[in-house]
Amino acid sequence: MSHEYYMNQAYLQAEIAYEMGEIPVGAVVVANQKIIAKAHNQTEQLQDVTAHAEILAITAAANYLGSKYLPACTLYVTLEPCVMCAGAIAWAQIGTLVYGAGDEKRGFSQINQGKGILHPKTKVVKDIFAQPCQEILQQFFQDLRN
Secondary structure, eight states: OOOHHHHHHHHHHHHHHHHHSSSSEEEEETTTTTEEEEEEEEEEEETTTTTOOOHHHHHHHHHTTOOOOOEEEEEEEEEEEBBHHHHHHHHOSSEEEEEEEEETBBGGSSGGTTTTTTTTOEEEEEOHHHHHHHHHHHHHHHHHHH
């Protein structure tokens, strides 16, 4: 399976968030080419500012594997993680982070160019499926304004 395939699965989670009135961000965690966790933002539904897609997906993956460390896993997320989520990715020692749209306002790379935030061994792949990931966010916020 390709990065595009898994990012599309994360995008489907973002669509679920959109339909629920949540900021449309979706995430999946992959181990051994198998999706072991899926999540989407649930901050409104759970009234929890930490209920970002990445955090929920990491928790589900850790529960699935019975381990707090996920070095053999890849996290696919439709939007560049914020600093909070980047910290969780670091603590979980995620092996690879793949994200779609960049986040110029709140993305982790805006802080010190992202240096020192992720685990040193975490590989980062960005701009996978970036345009659709950006468009669903733009549509969501346009709908909010209208």
